[in-house]
Amino acid sequence: MSTTPSTGRTIGGLAVGLSLLLSVMLLCFGLPAINSEPRDVPLAIVGDEATVGALESTLDAAQGGAFDVMAVTDAAAAEQSIRDREVYGALIPGSDGLTVDVASAASPTVAAALTAMGQAVAAQAGVEVTVNDVVPTSEDDPKGVGLSAGALPIALGGFMAGVATTLVIRGTRQRLVTMATFGVVAGLAMTAILEFAFGTLTGNFWASAAAATLGIVATGMTVLGLESLLGKPGIAIGAVLVVLLGNPLSGLTSAPELLPRPWGTIGQLLPPGATGTLLRNVAFFDGAAIAQPLMVLCSWLAIGVVLLWLSAWLSARRLAASTVDATGASVA
Structure with a gap:
């Protein structure tokens, strides 16, 4: 580790960069809420x-x-x-x-x-x-605060799981198993909290847990696939898709139709929005209108798996090429 003091240019660049990041986050989270009103x-x-x-x-x-x-x-x-x-x-x-x-x-x-x-x-x-x-919220949580509060943990939980798995777990199969295991455990835990601790959910526990698990796994696999293939830029892309855009555009705190066009529609095509809609429709509406969120989450899950497989395939090709080069060099 270098002991040379950082220059003023480095300090200034970091301060400006972090300030820009904070400003972008404020805009992403604040603008949808400020411009919220009924639209179609x-x-x-x-x-x-x-x-x-x-x-x-x-x-x-x-x-x-x-x-x-x-x-x-x-x-x-x-x-x-x-x-x-x-x-x-x-x-x-x-x-x-x-x-x-x-x-x-x-x-x-x-x-x-x-x-x-x-x-x-x-x-x-x-x-x-x-x-x-006609379809009320629960008596324990009449304003549905628990489900709204769950938007950020869903987004951040899947994101952090994807990042942590890439940093700690080695091997494509092992990463898939890790993500699936985390999704099941986290989905059960989150559903238990929403249903038994908060009293927010009133539907079938196992159906709600399955919806939460799919959302968390789809989110985590997306980030895992991006990071595995692209490295640190993949984490940044995942953060934009899941946290900066996905969370504020999820519509969980209001409704997609209250967000500015076309952001409400875009939010439903991202993992947090699709997860929130799926969980709401399963828990309160007996699974009505779940085709779209299911399709969206399965698509993101498939994209993550494909990116992870592609990363493993490219690594294997690079390893094979380096082995051939090393063998040729030793023979020469």
Whole structure:
């Protein structure tokens, strides 16, 4: 280790670099939250064409582009569309007033916004409003704080596992086994905390644990594959994908539809966002609408495995080439 004192140029460069990194982190985490507002939030409206059109016009006048309206025939169809994760809520006009169906389990933030919007529409029409929480959060965690708080551990846990595995474990097979073992243990532990300690999750424990395990393994394998193939630049790329972009764009603290376009959509294509959506839909909606997050996580998992295999193959080729060169040199 060098004992030569660092120069002012080195000190200044480090200070500026770290300051830029801090600024980028603040922008990545702060901008989505500051610019959060409803954007094409799926909403069902019960009624005939005239009724749906009138309510849609009222919503557009109040906040244009906030809701993507889907017409349904009756209250039962509206409730089913919520349970199927096709919409976040529904407006059901009737002779006794306006009923607003919400699902706080899908997003407490959106449920609160829909409740306020329904109250405003009812007040404008001079009728009573009734709010039904079709798929509520748990009684122990009514605001769903535990799931929101789990966004960062999911991202950082998978990221740190990928980095630690590359630094400590040698051998492609051994790294795969390590990552799979960590994913299972961490997935079980995280699900146990969310369900039994926080009281956040209410669904089948093993299904939720499987969802958490897949998300953690997919995240860790992505970082592991990138680092194995690219070295330190791979860690940096993984940090950007998982922490700087993946975590703030996950939509776990609000909803993807509340984030600025197209960042909400991009967030669902990254491991933290897909993991959060998968865990939410498994825990509260009996596995509805899990095809996309499953596909996203399996794709990232496959990418990580391929990158890890490619790194091992290239290392084997370099070793073989160096052995041939050494043999040729000794013969000469």
